Amino acid sequence: MTIGPKAQSATFRIEALSPGRLEAVRCSGIDDGGNHVFPPRAAEGGEPVRCCLRIAGPGERLLLIAYHPFNKPSPYAETGPVFVHAENCGGYPWPDRYPxxxxxxxxxxxxxxxxxxxxxxxxxxxxxxxxxxxxxxxxxxxxxxxxxxxxxxxxxxxxxxxxxx
Ligand SMILES: [Zn+2]
Known part of the structure; x- marks a missing residue:
């Protein structure tokens, strides 16, 4: 399936935050750093949202969570803050394109x-x-x-x- 104007063979794949891991954070209310993530905050506008790789508009409901974007232990494996939507947004739909x-x-x-x-x-x-x-x-x-x-x-x-x- 191809969508849009730049239908060509992909040379890379863009991965947003793992939807499964993000749903686990939303359900438990606890992030990768052990922080309580609720209540959501209203976006000021301009926050880069990592679940769907967009810039938030004012008033969108966001969580600021600590996220660990690694699947193996390593001294370089950092955990840090990211904005995500407070509810499931469907994720990033164009993995062959830079956002x-x-x-x-x-x-x-x-x-x-x-x-x-x-x-x-x-x-x-x-x-x-x-x-x-x-x-x-x-x-x-x-x-x-x-x-x-x-x-x-x-x-x-x-x-x-x-x-x-
Ligand atoms: Zn999102």
Whole structure:
């Protein structure tokens, strides 16, 4: 199934927060850092929301949760704050495309190997072509996945992997 104008073979796969893990946080009310996440807060507008990779509009109901975006123990495996929708929003529907609303931001792209060790990265300026940055970083065969993060706060944004075979 292809949707929209850029129907071409994907060269990467964008992973938003795991819907299953997020639902567990919403149900238990406890995040990966052991914090109580309720009650929701009303968005000021402009918050990057990591469940569906959009920018929140004013008044959207958000949770600020501590999230651990790793599936293996590693000294590099950090837990940090992310905004998510307070209710199930359906997640991110275009895994073969970098999120439109996250373009034009200064972002750190951090590369990890299969063991979760950092393999370097790239500080992308707002004017840079993110597809070219991703292609360049994935050209290193040792790179298993890439995390993007905000520059000042260091908050996790999303994960990038090679497309499923
Ligand atoms: Zn969402």
């Amino acid at each position: 439109v609303e996250f373009r034009g931001r200064q972002q750190v792209f951090r590369c990890y190997d299969t063991g979760g060790n950092i393999l370097g990265g790239h500080l992308a300026e707002p004017s840079e072509d993110v597809e070219a940055v991703i292609a360049d970083l994935l050209a290193n065969e040792k790179v298993e996945y890439i995390h993007t993060r905000n520059v000042v706060f260091g908050c996790y944004m999303l994960e990038i992997r090679r497309p499923a075979a």
